[in-house]
Amino acid sequence: MTSTATPATTGLATAARMKGARRKKAPLGEGSSRLHRSEQKWALAFVALPVLGYLLFILYPVLFALYASFTRWNGLGAMEFIGLQNYVTLLGDERFHQSMWNTIFYLLGIPIGLALALALALAMNRRLVGLTVFRTIYYVPVICSIAAIAILWQWAYNGDFGLVNQFLAMIGIDGPNWLSDATWSKPAIVVMMVWKGLGYSMLLYLAAIQAVPRSLLEAAELDGAGAWQRFRAITLPMVRPVTFFLVVTQIIASAQIFAEIQIMTPGGGPEYSTASAVFHIWRQAFQYQQMGYATSMAIVLGILIFIITLIQFRLNKRNSFVLD
Amino acid sequence: MSSTTTMDLSRTARTRITDTVVWIVLASGAIFMLAPLLWMLSTSLKTQLEVFALPPVWIPEVPQWDTYVRMWENSYILSGFANSAIVTFSVTILGTLTCSLAAFSIAKMRLPYRNAIFIGLLTGIMIPFPTLMIPQFVIFARIGWVDTLLPLIVPAVFGNIIVIFFLRQYLESVPNSLIEAAKIDGASFWQIFWRMIFPIIRPAVAAQFILWFMAVWNDYLAPILYLRTPERQTLQVVIANMNVQYATQRDYPLIMGASVVALLPIVVVFLIFQRQIIESIALTGSKG
Known part of the structure; x- marks a missing residue:
């Protein structure tokens, strides 16, 4: 991934320079940062689903599971917090x-x-x-x-x-x-x-x-x-x-x-x-x-x-x- | 001079003998590999009497093709096929698109928080499904999705992290200058993805698609958690239930016939795409 940095920056810099040449006296890099921001938005949009899926279907369930493992619970009723008791039971099961x-x-x-x-x-x-x-x-x-x-x-x-x-x-x-x-x-x-x-x-x-x-x-x-x-x-x-x-x-x-x-x-x-x-x-x-x-x-x-x-x-x- | 020729001759002779021995070992191994599958086929064509005959009947006298007709009556094989097809196609088609886009973003775009996202997703691979299944089940139960195909489809449409990483790795070999050139030409990122990136990564996508397809088609644990009503079950659950139901009636030809029918589509797909599948598996393995 390190390799992406150099050619990408040069490419964008060239683009910015071309723009700068057309619009006189425009500060170098302004166009490039606008382009950057647009690219960042698109990039985030493209990974949005997997990231959301990770939060909803992996991270949240893991935290849920961690908490549930400290409770007595039948899946429907209220969860009763019992501390480490499940883990103690497990040792002798x-x-x-x-x-x-x-x-x-x-x-x-x-x-x-x-x-x-x-x-x-x-x-x-x-x-x-x-x-x-x-x-x-x-x-x-x-x-x-x-x-x-x-x-x-x-x-x-x-x-x-x-x-x-x-x-x-x-x-x-x-x-x-x-x-x-x-x-x-x-x-x-x-x-x-x-x-x-x-x-x-x-x-x-x-x-x-x-x-x-x-x-x-x-x-x-x-x-x-x-x-x-x-x-x-x-x-x-x-x-x-x-x-x-x-x-x-x-x-x-x-x-x-x-x-x-x-x-x-x-x-x-x-x-x-x-x-x-x-x-x-x-x-x-x-x-x-x-x-x-x-x-x-x-x-x-x-x-x-x-x-x-x-x-x-x-x-x-x-x-x-x-x-x- | 003459001594080297005799040495060469004895060497070729020795190689030939070793080759023959190795071939015989491979062939007997192949018989062991095939025997259970052939026996499944043969059992499905036997009469009930032949199934329990001693000494065993290896090839049924009159093949009972009727098994393959009566299995569709009073069974859920047909709906099982339909449900498996719905789940497998929606997961693989939508999921592959999600994964390709994400891989493009991670590998080739200026993605903010890339390392955090990357490491986060990486931890996701390390958590096995059995640890997640109870909370996931409860979540889907609360929104009323139990006994529908949605819990099997929706999470997978959000992408498969292993597929994303594989495609990302494949994209590393695509030169950045290509993308930069397209950007300068004013192409939108969607256009870059759809017109340029997707065609480039198509071989890798195809490989992952086939592997994912087979994995979803053959999945068993998630479907038996969620699917209760027989006509809503996927094919694998349907045949497992038939196994329980017909074993008490000792109708083994029917059970074996149903299993043959359940295996057939994937075996046919495998035989058609054999070269691609084998190549993609060797590739996945060597890439880790």
Whole structure:
């Protein structure tokens, strides 16, 4: 943004000088400041909607939420100020702890998905037949609606007639009734998340790998570096920004997992084993009308996600927006 | 001389073997990726008996195309389509315009308080929707918008901060001299935007439009908060409700058929615009 200043000023100064030349003895810069003011008005008008939207739909709700988290409130009646009591309750609320733990468990899908995606991207970087077809196939689950995918996998995880167990039966494994089994319900959801997100990470990795200069790899090969060494010393460091971007954005997204849980296990799963943080908040707020308490949980989750996002902004150099 | 040729030969042979192995791995992976979707399609064409047959029936003997006829009766799929289309098109068309104007203002105009506005909007990205959903719901409940499509449309028309930042970044590469020249020619800022800036940023706008379109079309959390009456629900909520309703009747062909129909438009859009979508996603990722 610093770059805008110089040419813009010179341009306007030229305009002002031309005007000044026509109107004799007009003080230099008067015309330019009038032009400036008109431009400023237009500029403000052009950002007015997003700024207004920010105030109405983000800032006001956040302040509202902060206050509501200190109250007992059913969403309709009066808000009763109870200080920090919601936050104290939250510390001892086993269901909330369970839902937070479940959410952390779901994050396991991120390293698994990234490792698979990187391997796939490396494979796709070779000159093979049918690569575009493969790329499309791997990418289709990404664009599919989460509602339809959750419905599909709920049925696929059916203990007796589901695709997963029918497949396992072919190789002699007697699979559990995935979503009704407190041990297997979370891994089942992780597998589904990996399946759905794989194509996206693969695509970003592929783009990053293709940007690795071939000469670098060839030079390393001439120096006698093996395939694994070349991968460790060149490819992996070169794709690190993408890894970083994917890790952070996927933590933010997975921390908000909701639709899969609500559709596949409407009650939060056996022993509440699948309920995510957002699912628990949604249930408290919109099924049990504990709006005040639910808001305090939403604030805690929001702060955690805010911190992760902040880390992304601070560490990701590509993302640093230049201010003047 | 001869030793290098044999080395080269063995190298090509080795590469060929590795390529074959890699291809087989990729192909088996592709089968895993496709299998659930194909199974959804196959289930939708089975009879109730075939669905619960053991050993499993992979391909229905007589495809029950009737599923795709009867799903429209007594269901809200049609209104779901209409509602999803209304929300998605109004959000993306109006929202893209808002975002392009804002990006132009932030990137290329003398915007007062630019840093304050910029940092303010930046904090907006960091606050997740679940934190905002309860207050937003209460606000819209107070003005009587619950059970209408308005809470899904109106906030988005005010712009999407991520889209604004992406377009702003794209605009950085547009030379200022172009805009200065237009200003000297006496063009109004609206004319500069509409005749000059918008055509320049059109590829970036198209990329963001497609991504935003898919995100809104597939959205689930906000629609289930606001939409109660079945005929006012978006497609995703409609099929989720059908899932609950027909699972008790064990009518899995119908559930799977409805899901296929819900997926189809987006999959078709994807297959048509595949190259643009994939490019824009790779671009968004590398730009952060």
